[in-house]
């Protein structure tokens with residue numbers, strides 16, 4: 001039987017459909033050329049595409065991850081089916097332009113779908129360049145990212161003062177919910193797509209539930225694992241466009257992707273989820 005279709009959300013600035021579960025590459029795609037490390041990643045990519053997933057998020061900050069992403073996407077002949085998101089992470093206009101050119105080479109993609117200012121580094125300069133690149137058709141969407149709770153007011157302030165930003169990427173998880181009030185309503189009001197990073201707090205959240213079964217009532221929203229429990233909580237938030245869990249393990253990728261289909265928890269069930277987490 002075919003897997004149920006993945007839920008999508010429209011990117012507010014264009015209406016283009018974005019599947020709600022994608023893939024992060026920090027650490028997990030920073031590998032060498034050997035088959036032992038690359039073969040599982042090839043499988044992770046295949047599973048994501050077969051399930052209807054699209055977005056792969058990378059950065060020049062992630063060591064070899066951009067190059068590995070470029071290689072694997074090319075080997076799979078998958079460029080038309082993926083949404084490539086990378087970042088600019090440097091100071092100065094010329095350095096930013098040079099870094100983005102290098103990303104395009106490594107990703108083997110003259111036009112990148114989304115480039116984000118990584119951790120807001122020199123964001124005024126890089127955003128000005130990104131706006132020009134978007135006008136020239138060198139990038140399809142532009143955005144800003146960070147991962148700390150302390151950065152949420154600055155991310156929100158930029159969305160409020162700078163027009164034309166398509167995406168904001170921030171940390172949001174059942175464990176760290178500050179974005180729910182500090183950023184998501186502002187992104188929704190300004191029609192900015194939201195990419196959620198660190199949905200499992202870099203894997204730490206699994207330690208808190210080790211040895212515990214997922215509650216029976218999770219079946220009411222088609223959830224059978226802790227990864228799906230954590231991801232469905234995030235995806236159920238209407239301001240969220242997609243989440244990008246990182247993994248190099250095909251079994252984990254298959255698990256994460258299942259969070260993108262079936263029923264999502266309603267407001268009452270989300271309250272129940274928060275109560276359970278906070279009681280652990």
Ligand SMILES: NC(=O)c1ccc[n+]([C@@H]2O[C@H](COP(=O)([O-])OP(=O)(O)OC[C@H]3O[C@@H](n4cnc5c(N)ncnc54)[C@H](OP(=O)(O)O)[C@@H]3O)[C@@H](O)[C@H]2O)c1
Pocket residue numbers: 023024025026027028057058118119145146147169196197198199200201202203206227244245246247248249251252253255256
């Ligand atoms: N400033 C920024 O822009 C910024 C900052 C942080 C992150 N990010 C982006 O967001 C992505 C995700 O964040 P993250 O890498 O920090 O961590 P994360 O997605 O919160 O957690 C990744 C960890 O979860 C484990 N995992 C994944 N699926 C699992 C499953 N089904 N069951 C059990 N364990 C599972 C992975 O281990 P296995 O490999 O063993 O599966 C990995 O150790 C990054 O890769 C990056 O693309 C961006």
